[in-house]
Amino acid sequence: MKKIIALGGSNSKKSINKALAIYAANKIKDSEVTVIDLSKYELPLYGVDLEAESGIPENAVIINNMLESSDAIVVSLAEHNGSYSTAFKNAYDWMSRINQKVWKNKPMLLMTTSPGARGGIGVLESAKMSFPHLGANIIADFSLPSFYDNFSENGLKNEELNNSLNEKIELLEKAI
Numbered sequence: 001m002k003k004i005i006a007l008g009g010s011n012s013k014k015s016i017n018k019a020l021a022i023y024a025a026n027k028i029k030d031s032e033v034t035v036i037d038l039s040k041y042e043l044p045l046y047g048v049d050l051e052a053e054s055g056i057p058e059n060a061v062i063i064n065n066m067l068e069s070s071d072a073i074v075v076s077l078a079e080h081n082g083s084y085s086t087a088f089k090n091a092y093d094w095m096s097r098i099n100q101k102v103w104k105n106k107p108m109l110l111m112t113t114s115p116g117a118r119g120g121i122g123v124l125e126s127a128k129m130s131f132p133h134l135g136a137n138i139i140a141d142f143s144l145p146s147f148y149d150n151f152s153e154n155g156l157k158n159e160e161l162n163n164s165l166n167e168k169i170e171l172l173e174k175a176i
């Protein structure tokens with residue numbers, strides 16, 4: 001069994017990105033999925049002074065260890081004003097202080113979704129550029145536009161998008 005991390009880049013309890021990440025991760029054959037739900041791993045706002053005074057928070061260490069012990073990472077990022085959600089960026093910054101290779105060269109399916117027609121493409125493009133510098137091995141990427149029109153746990157409602165995501169999941173399976 002391959003250990004897959006499903007991570008939604010949001011601290012919303014009802015995160016659509018968490019839902020997409022879990023959906024895609026569960027489609028990977030012979031795998032067991034661990035969900036990193038950022039709403040359950042609260043972290044103080046990163047600051048160099050706080051780090052100097054208090055060190056790395058336990059929740060950042062826990063997330064780091066979960067990524068470390070995985071075989072692959074399925075992540076879907078929320079887009080807030082064209083960029084990462086504050087909760088994701090904060091966790092990301094804390095983790096980068098434990099190990100600069102946050103993603104540990106694990107094969108990654110990188111996704112974004114939003115209720116809008118652009119599907120978080122801005123944050124996707126930004127992550128595609130920057131994640132490799134922090135140890136991401138991006139095997140495939142995917143953006144799901146108009147989440148509430150297109151998402152279904154029984155398969156994406158738009159056939160073209162559904163086929164595209166399935167192909168990307170297969171690419172990830174081959175890389176694990």
Ligand SMILES: Cc1cc2nc3c(=O)[nH]c(=O)nc-3n(C[C@H](O)[C@H](O)[C@H](O)COP(=O)(O)O)c2cc1C
Nearest residue numbers: 010012015016017078079080081082114115116120
């Ligand atoms: C502060 C804020 C900024 C947002 N900015 C964007 C944006 O730039 N692009 C976009 O497509 N959606 C934007 N949205 C809508 C989010 O895509 C939507 O809230 C989505 O549910 C976030 O993903 P999540 O459910 O995984 O947290 C924004 C939402 C908030 C609260």
